[in-house]
Amino acid sequence: MKFTLVRHVETTGNYENRFAGVTETLYTQKGKEQFIKLTNALKEYKVDNIYSSPISRALNIANKIGEYTNTEVKVIDVLSEMNFGIFENLTFEEVVRDHNEHWLGWESDYLNYQIPEGDSLKLFHQRISDFLDTIKNEDGTCMIVCHGGTIQSIVTHLLNLQVLDRWHFHIPLGGIVEISYKENFGMLNKLHSLV
Numbered sequence: 636m637k638f639t640l641v642r643h644v645e646t647t648g649n650y651e652n653r654f655a656g657v658t659e660t661l662y663t664q665k666g667k668e669q670f671i672k673l674t675n676a677l678k679e680y681k682v683d684n685i686y687s688s689p690i691s692r693a694l695n696i697a698n699k700i701g702e703y704t705n706t707e708v709k710v711i712d713v714l715s716e717m718n719f720g721i722f723e724n725l726t727f728e729e730v731v732r733d734h735n736e737h738w739l740g741w742e743s744d745y746l747n748y749q750i751p752e753g754d755s756l757k758l759f760h761q762r763i764s765d766f767l768d769t770i771k772n773e774d775g776t777c778m779i780v781c782h783g784g785t786i787q788s789i790v791t792h793l794l795n796l797q798v799l800d801r802w803h804f805h806i807p808l809g810g811i812v813e814i815s816y817k818e819n820f821g822m823l824n825k826l827h828s829l830v
Contacts, residue, residue: 637776639680640786640812643692644669644830649808653726656719659691669809669830670696676829678703683775688714688782697780713762716782720753746798760798763788771816786812793821
Protein backbone atom coordinates (compact mmCIF):
# COMPACT_ATOMS: atom_id res chain seq x y z
CA MET A 636 0.00 0.00 0.00
CA LYS A 637 1.14 3.51 -0.76
CA PHE A 638 -0.04 6.02 1.81
CA THR A 639 -0.43 9.75 1.27
CA LEU A 640 -1.11 11.41 4.62
CA VAL A 641 -2.51 14.94 4.58
CA ARG A 642 -2.75 17.28 7.56
CA HIS A 643 -5.48 19.90 7.60
CA VAL A 644 -4.68 23.60 7.12
CA GLU A 645 -4.62 26.40 9.71
CA THR A 646 -7.64 26.84 11.97
CA THR A 647 -8.48 29.22 14.79
CA GLY A 648 -7.41 26.50 17.22
CA ASN A 649 -3.94 26.36 15.68
CA TYR A 650 -3.64 30.14 15.46
CA GLU A 651 -4.64 30.57 19.12
CA ASN A 652 -2.46 27.62 20.27
CA ARG A 653 -5.38 25.69 21.74
CA PHE A 654 -5.68 21.99 22.51
CA ALA A 655 -8.32 21.67 19.79
CA GLY A 656 -8.25 17.87 19.62
CA VAL A 657 -11.80 16.79 18.81
CA THR A 658 -13.19 20.34 19.10
CA GLU A 659 -14.54 21.78 15.85
CA THR A 660 -12.55 24.86 14.81
CA LEU A 661 -12.89 27.09 11.75
CA TYR A 662 -10.28 27.85 9.11
CA THR A 663 -8.53 31.19 9.52
CA GLN A 664 -8.22 33.45 6.48
CA LYS A 665 -4.75 31.99 5.96
CA GLY A 666 -6.26 28.52 6.32
CA LYS A 667 -8.85 29.28 3.63
CA GLU A 668 -6.06 30.29 1.27
CA GLN A 669 -4.08 27.16 2.20
CA PHE A 670 -7.21 25.05 1.58
CA ILE A 671 -7.41 26.23 -2.02
CA LYS A 672 -3.70 25.75 -2.66
CA LEU A 673 -3.60 22.31 -1.00
CA THR A 674 -6.70 20.87 -2.67
CA ASN A 675 -5.63 22.19 -6.08
CA ALA A 676 -2.23 20.52 -5.68
CA LEU A 677 -3.75 17.22 -4.51
CA LYS A 678 -6.31 16.92 -7.29
CA GLU A 679 -3.62 15.42 -9.53
CA TYR A 680 -2.86 12.59 -7.07
CA LYS A 681 -4.02 9.15 -8.15
CA VAL A 682 -5.71 7.39 -5.23
CA ASP A 683 -7.84 4.28 -4.87
CA ASN A 684 -9.28 5.21 -1.48
CA ILE A 685 -9.66 8.37 0.56
CA TYR A 686 -10.10 8.02 4.32
CA SER A 687 -10.86 11.00 6.53
CA SER A 688 -11.29 12.07 10.09
CA PRO A 689 -14.90 13.07 10.81
CA ILE A 690 -13.74 16.47 12.10
CA SER A 691 -14.61 19.18 9.58
CA ARG A 692 -11.15 20.77 9.35
CA ALA A 693 -9.96 17.51 7.76
CA LEU A 694 -13.21 16.25 6.22
CA ASN A 695 -13.74 19.41 4.15
CA ILE A 696 -10.35 18.85 2.50
CA ALA A 697 -11.04 15.15 1.92
CA ASN A 698 -14.42 15.91 0.35
CA LYS A 699 -12.92 18.47 -2.03
CA ILE A 700 -10.17 16.03 -3.08
CA GLY A 701 -12.80 13.31 -3.49
CA GLU A 702 -14.78 15.65 -5.72
CA TYR A 703 -11.70 16.44 -7.83
CA THR A 704 -10.60 12.81 -8.14
CA ASN A 705 -14.08 11.25 -8.30
CA THR A 706 -13.20 9.11 -5.27
CA GLU A 707 -15.58 8.25 -2.44
CA VAL A 708 -14.49 9.55 0.96
CA LYS A 709 -14.72 7.02 3.78
CA VAL A 710 -15.12 8.70 7.17
CA ILE A 711 -13.25 6.78 9.87
CA ASP A 712 -13.91 7.92 13.44
CA VAL A 713 -10.57 6.67 14.79
CA LEU A 714 -8.74 9.09 12.48
CA SER A 715 -9.85 11.98 14.70
CA GLU A 716 -7.24 13.90 16.64
CA MET A 717 -6.52 12.87 20.22
CA ASN A 718 -9.31 13.75 22.65
CA PHE A 719 -7.73 16.12 25.16
CA GLY A 720 -10.66 15.80 27.58
CA ILE A 721 -10.70 18.59 30.14
CA PHE A 722 -7.88 20.32 28.20
CA GLU A 723 -10.07 20.62 25.07
CA ASN A 724 -10.12 24.08 23.50
CA LEU A 725 -7.91 25.57 26.23
CA THR A 726 -4.55 27.26 25.73
CA PHE A 727 -1.45 25.91 27.43
CA GLU A 728 -1.64 28.74 29.97
CA GLU A 729 -5.29 27.95 30.76
CA VAL A 730 -4.52 24.25 31.20
CA VAL A 731 -1.64 24.96 33.60
CA ARG A 732 -3.77 27.46 35.53
CA ASP A 733 -7.01 25.46 35.70
CA HIS A 734 -5.83 21.83 35.59
CA ASN A 735 -2.22 21.91 36.81
CA GLU A 736 -2.39 18.58 38.65
CA HIS A 737 -3.55 16.80 35.50
CA TRP A 738 -1.06 18.72 33.35
CA LEU A 739 1.80 17.56 35.58
CA GLY A 740 0.47 14.00 35.50
CA TRP A 741 0.30 14.02 31.72
CA GLU A 742 3.69 15.70 31.38
CA SER A 743 5.28 13.04 33.61
CA ASP A 744 3.86 10.13 31.55
CA TYR A 745 2.63 11.21 28.11
CA LEU A 746 2.15 7.63 27.01
CA ASN A 747 -0.03 6.24 29.79
CA TYR A 748 -1.65 9.18 31.58
CA GLN A 749 -5.31 9.41 30.64
CA ILE A 750 -6.56 12.99 30.63
CA PRO A 751 -9.91 13.12 32.46
CA GLU A 752 -12.78 12.84 29.96
CA GLY A 753 -10.20 12.20 27.21
CA ASP A 754 -7.53 9.87 25.89
CA SER A 755 -4.17 8.59 26.91
CA LEU A 756 -1.64 8.67 24.09
CA LYS A 757 -1.38 4.89 24.31
CA LEU A 758 -5.13 4.37 23.75
CA PHE A 759 -5.22 6.97 20.97
CA HIS A 760 -2.27 5.35 19.18
CA GLN A 761 -3.71 1.85 19.56
CA ARG A 762 -7.02 2.80 17.92
CA ILE A 763 -5.17 4.20 14.91
CA SER A 764 -2.82 1.20 14.72
CA ASP A 765 -5.77 -1.21 14.79
CA PHE A 766 -7.33 0.57 11.81
CA LEU A 767 -4.05 0.65 9.86
CA ASP A 768 -3.59 -3.08 10.39
CA THR A 769 -6.82 -3.66 8.44
CA ILE A 770 -5.57 -1.84 5.31
CA LYS A 771 -1.75 -1.69 5.29
CA ASN A 772 -1.21 -4.92 3.36
CA GLU A 773 -3.69 -4.11 0.59
CA ASP A 774 -2.54 -3.14 -2.89
CA GLY A 775 -3.08 0.34 -4.25
CA THR A 776 -2.84 3.88 -2.99
CA CYS A 777 -4.78 5.54 -0.22
CA MET A 778 -4.98 9.08 1.03
CA ILE A 779 -5.70 9.76 4.69
CA VAL A 780 -6.76 13.31 5.57
CA CYS A 781 -6.51 13.97 9.28
CA HIS A 782 -4.49 15.69 12.02
CA GLY A 783 -0.92 16.17 13.20
CA GLY A 784 -1.13 13.76 16.12
CA THR A 785 -2.95 11.17 14.05
CA ILE A 786 -0.29 11.37 11.34
CA GLN A 787 2.47 11.00 13.94
CA SER A 788 0.81 7.78 15.10
CA ILE A 789 0.41 6.52 11.54
CA VAL A 790 4.07 7.24 10.74
CA THR A 791 5.44 5.57 13.87
CA HIS A 792 3.20 2.52 13.42
CA LEU A 793 3.97 1.98 9.74
CA LEU A 794 7.71 2.51 10.29
CA ASN A 795 7.67 0.15 13.30
CA LEU A 796 8.89 2.83 15.71
CA GLN A 797 8.07 3.41 19.36
CA VAL A 798 4.98 5.51 20.11
CA LEU A 799 7.05 8.32 21.66
CA ASP A 800 9.28 8.50 18.57
CA ARG A 801 6.41 10.60 17.20
CA TRP A 802 8.11 13.70 18.60
CA HIS A 803 10.83 13.33 15.93
CA PHE A 804 8.27 14.15 13.22
CA HIS A 805 6.94 17.67 12.81
CA ILE A 806 3.92 17.58 10.53
CA PRO A 807 3.25 21.12 9.28
CA LEU A 808 -0.24 22.46 8.67
CA GLY A 809 -1.12 21.43 5.12
CA GLY A 810 1.73 18.93 5.30
CA ILE A 811 2.00 15.76 3.25
CA VAL A 812 3.69 12.50 4.23
CA GLU A 813 4.21 9.71 1.72
CA ILE A 814 4.93 6.18 2.94
CA SER A 815 5.15 2.92 1.02
CA TYR A 816 4.33 -0.25 2.93
CA LYS A 817 4.94 -3.78 1.70
CA GLU A 818 5.55 -7.12 3.39
CA ASN A 819 5.62 -5.64 6.90
CA PHE A 820 8.12 -2.94 5.97
CA GLY A 821 7.31 0.75 5.82
CA MET A 822 9.45 3.37 4.12
CA LEU A 823 9.11 7.13 4.53
CA ASN A 824 9.42 8.51 1.02
CA LYS A 825 8.59 12.16 1.56
CA LEU A 826 7.52 14.69 4.21
CA HIS A 827 6.78 18.13 2.81
CA SER A 828 4.28 20.95 2.65
CA LEU A 829 2.33 22.17 -0.34
CA VAL A 830 1.12 25.39 1.30
